[in-house]
Ligand code: KIV
């Protein structure tokens with residue numbers, strides 16, 4: 283069996299269905315181009331009959347994308363298929379993705395039908411789509427809860443009707459990895475002419491098993507995996523592209539490969555997160571902020587001796603410049619010495635022994651140790667101040683106003699005041715600060731979190747900025763989220779000015 287696994291990305295269809303994640307056509311093209319550069323094989327561009335916006339997006343993506351197949355979703359309904367074919371007219375390589383529910387629940391309660399009629403409707407839809415395109419994918423919705431014998435009957439019928447790809451969705455995220463793998467194996471062994479189609483996995487993450495199920499499917503013969511960037515999608519999301527790609531890359535024993543250029547994973551993740559306003563959870567595998575951050579003393583010591591002691595992936599392989607050592611009260615001398623050396627300090631063993639207990643007291647108090655805390659520790663008198671500090675901030679914003687901000691900072695012991703406008707008060711304040719600094723600062727990550735979700739809550743802001751190819755991290759917390767954002771921004775900037 284061929285060892286190439288095709289990556290079918292549905293960030294712009296299943297992912298984009300998530301409330302609050304909607305993109306306009308220009309943004310969709312930006313994401314699609316990033317997916318093309320990442321090396322995905324198929325881009326599911328939308329569900330054209332669902333809205334004029336979706337229709338136009340499929341048309342424009344078809345024009346903009348050269349290499350990946352552009353796929354449009356339909357129900358097993360002729361009108362849907364007509365509209366999808368029209369939307370795909372400019373695609374260099376095109377696919378119609380049609381299907382119908384096959385589980386007991388869908389047949390009885392959603393479609394008010396019976397098994398024989400569903401097979402007929404499935405076959406009719408595939409034949410109808412074949413009038414327009416050669417490449418037709420069929421999905422058996424809720425295949426995860428569909429009886430295997432009946433599923434085999436449906437799959438055999440649609441392959442006979444001309445389906446080139448058959449998708450076996452675990453629509454409700456119910457399957458166990460073992461059962462999902464057995465399902466694919468059953469189809470591989472019991473469906474006549476199964477080798478005439480590619481079997482595809484499409485797993486949802488309701489029980490946190492989407493990636494495990496997809497990999498189990500591949501081990502048992504599936505050769506296409508349907509994924510989204512950052513695992514976004516309906517409810518708890520879909521299988522995440524970065525996890526599947528890195529599992530296949532890291533486990534050479536699987537003897538499988540994808541066309542993904544893994545070094546573009548992190549930038550694609552951040553692009554999708556920012557355009558869709560969907561923060562990546564800090565502990566998300568592969569792309570979370572903490573995915574390569576080590577905070578316990580034993581791990582830090584191990585990583586500093588040899589990265590592979592505690593890292594199975596080289597962060598550079600996914601486009602992250604380096605692992606990070608986060609100093610906390612659980613950090614050991616090795617981590618402290620390492621971080622001090624990055625700041626230019628070379629303490630002797632005796633000096634390190636002397637400052638380490640002070641460091642622990644400071645870490646207990648401050649939780650997260652910043653570079654300026656270490657500078658204080660290494661000889662400051664405890665009253666050292668940041669080189670750039672917020673003195674005052676005034677913003678004007680509202681529904682009918684152009685947002686603007688006036689920022690006053692103390693920078694190198696001088697006072698500077700600048701005003702700027704922006705597409706929001708935070709953007710305006712950041713622009714004013716950049717005018718003061720006269721430097722290029724690129725915002726890489728900006729995350730605001732409420733702690734208790736009350737309107738009187740403290741907002742925590744994490745920021746990452748890039749300056750001359752290096753990343754700097756800033757943090758602040760305040761009941762005023764604009765002040766917290768500006769302080770976090772200055773916190774990051776103060777590490778390189
Ligand atoms: O989860 C699902 O079953 C789907 C189909 C429309 C492919 O998204």
Ligand code: ZN
Pocket residue numbers: 296451453484486516
């Ligand atoms: Zn889905």
